[in-house]
Amino acid sequence: MTANVDVIINKMPELETVLELSQIDFATLTEISPKNSRFQLTEDSISPTGYKIFSNLSIPNCRRGVAVLASIEFQVRNISVPNSYLPWVEATWVSLSLPNEMFVLSSIYKSPSSPCQLSSQRAIAEMMQFILCNFPKATLLMTGDFNLPSVFWIDGQGMTRSNPEQNPLIQVLADNFLYQTITVPTRMCPGQNPSTLDLVITNDPEKVIRTQTLSPIGSSDHMPVLSSIQLNSKPSKYTKQPFTNYKMMAEERIDANLETHISNDVEASWLILKNTLLESQANHTSVTWKKIPKTLLFLTLRIKNLCNRKKKLWEKFVKQKTTTVYEKYKITSNLLRKETRKLTVYYEEHLAKNVKENPKLFWKHISLRKLGRHSVPDQENNSSVSSCASEKANLLNQQVASVFSKDDLQSTLPPAEQAHTPIPMLHSPITLEEVTKQLKELDANKSTGHDGLTPRLLKELSPAISVPLAKLFNLSLTQGKLQRD
Template sequence: MTLCTWLAILLLQSGDIHENPGPVSTSSTESDVLSSFRYHLSLVHLNVQSVRNKLDLLFTELNEFDILAFSETWLNDSVSSEDLLLLSFHKPERKDRTFDSHGGVMLYVKSNLHYKRRYDLELNRVENIWIELRLENNKRVLIGLFYRAPNSNTLYNNDIEDSISLAVDTDINDIIVTGDFNYDAFNTNTNRKILSICQQFNMEQIIEESTHFTESSQSLIDLIFVSNKNTIIKSGVGEHILDQEQRYHVPVFCLFKFRKPKQQCFQRTIWEYNRGDYVKLRNDFNSFQWEECFDFNISKYADNVSNQILIISKYNIPNKDIYVRPLDAPWITNTIRSNIRRRKRLYRKAKLTQSNMHWVKFKQLRNQIVSQIKEAKAIYYSKLSDKLKQESLSSKDWWKILKSFISPTQTTSIPPLQNQNTQEIVFSEDQKANLLNEYFLNQTYIDNSDSNVPDLGPQTTSTVINDLLLTASETEDILKSLKVDKASGPDGISNKILREAAKELSFPLTNLFNQSLSCCKVPASWKEAHVTAIFKKR
């Protein structure tokens, strides 16, 4: 028997030999999970051991999650919740320990989610928070956050179970419980407490790796209980993100199949007006054959003129289109984002190899990122401070910059709204706009069915306007009086452009205005506007 024949028989007998053996790539799986974060509900818990001076770091590391649950916040009444706001999150829900400066729990909910605090499920003696989420298709989810101190007595343990029991007694099927319970799942004695909760309330504890590390030990005490394990896409333990070398916790997280409203990114054109070539801009406007834009349909005529103004403007004024992500803190740089990705890769490598060299590299980069975040925020506010000192700054820009100091986490997005007639929660931008429009329309309705039209008396004038024509000089005067610090409308044409080329644009715009008056029609685009609903506190 030849060697080749023998090898062929061996391969046939083996049955499980692959053509290209080697490690299976996880890039596709990781990409799928990251994509799921955009559309599905996610939660993370971390024992932070004092939260106040770590918010910038926590936000940078964990802002992709929808629910941020923190235990051992070490807060008290002297710290206002207004000082704890995070960009793109609702005002935090918190429950501080009252008898000393430790303990406490706090929970953040992403601003695009609708929820309410369930005080009826919370016991005064227990450090816990309950919220009820309302998701798409009227899906209801209960989330509970707990902290149990290591020296808690049997009465406190029973109170935790009583609080969970109240949640189970509601008509809500999907219940999630997380927190630092100080029950070590690796310890036979304390694991009985965990099993007791699971059996009593028909729940499962899904975290399987160590979450708490000391100089000489590690334990699994940060837990996540779920009422239905089939709703989970992925769960696990994250890397150590805080600047703590000894006695620290790591995050525990869970990604669920519950769909959530997508947080919208929007496109914006940035113009660098100070670098524009306005001489060439005026020449291009002046030389263009505006008659080519004419159309008997006044709406098309107006759109043609607007589009041509934008085309010529973009050719002569530097500009770029950017996507604004609502999660971004203004001081977070691409370097920081890149280093965070590097650190994640180093963590996975160190965890796989357990090499001391890899762990050292991971810790060095982690500490470097902590310093970079602090430095980037300091530089950002230093630049804002320098801008405030500029004598050439307009009063409007001065107040705008000052506002970023006073309320740096203010968001302009509108959260999910509740229809008061149907009690339905609306999430999409179109639904929210229609609901607000319907509400404002109802406020302006006047029932005048029983009113009498007053007698205006005999007509006292015979003057009739037969023709109404505008002149180019009138249009030019109006364009020159426009305020350049006003925002552009839906057509994207700024007052800066109209004012800089007032003379050159006065002729095509006058012809457009006169055509509109002649046909007694207003272009459809002129009826569009950016309308902002401003919430007034009751």
């Protein structure tokens, strides 16, 4: 999907609803930032649940902002493409690698208020040539708001009333056999002529199975364009879920085998204990396929009905172009925006109130919203700007080192006073009850330690391993030795 959202920050709930209901894997967005704002948007603040975001918000000359949203099921990486006409032309490029094929996807925005439209078109043409030269075997999908109202499209090629050779963008499409798939207007509002501003350009039109327009998001006058792309392979909607049957492990009575292997060697006894537990866990662990859960758990039937009603009213307005239908559409659109915002706030308040009872659900919600790329922005060095990673690291290192005082390292340090404890440490044996209590109080949700044993494994098998662990701890105290793990 490609859409001009015209400031994304106040349309996030409705955008997430559209992404969920339409089952969209990739979305390219333009004009995500407000025109005149004192605050700089960040990727974390506009990242929809369940999507990784790639944007140009960290670039110093970012004016309106563009972004590419990719579902967490896909492995996507950012591509650095030179842009000669910032900030009037903004672009973000990513690549998607699949078995036996590669896709290059972009979100491009050309400002209609650019002081030189010819330079803007030339900058986009140069970026396309760069991608065509460096990714000759990839399938290209160049999308965005190109703002070319004077260009009309016939059989995928652009035409103008003037000489087409004077338009560098149209010329690069013709020279490289690129195809523009949008044939209907993408911007429409009462009192103005419809125009095709949002485009989808590809070098393999057979991959684009179907293209359709959706109703605008929020108060935007641009219609999102939904394109169905044919992929040779697609990530599964199911994920592997391991399951360990701890009940059967406890019934095997492995405690009898463990006690017989506790010897005077602490290291050898610990290795036998650990390997026995890990082997038993592997024998009783099976892998099941679990369907990936929905990202929007608060999506209700009322929201779905409002989305369908909004879609039908917009389609009716496109056909009839009457003010009465448009007013009904605006009422439904405002109601949908209000309901999605209210449900989002209610859902997040519910997560915050129950964070102690269900912390995993809370942190899962947070982690799904923090899938953006966290990179160090370009650093200013006197009158220049450093974008190289090594240069930025050196500048930050110099800044940190400058705040520390420099001491004379040649001088000798005063000798430390030695503390003497006249009372010797008494040997207090560790009891079986103490070991059992500590095992039962373990948090089963914690991660695995360096030894490979999960806290849940130790907690579930506490009756079976308490005796050998108590013997091993006392043996370690008596000999004054610790195992390597």
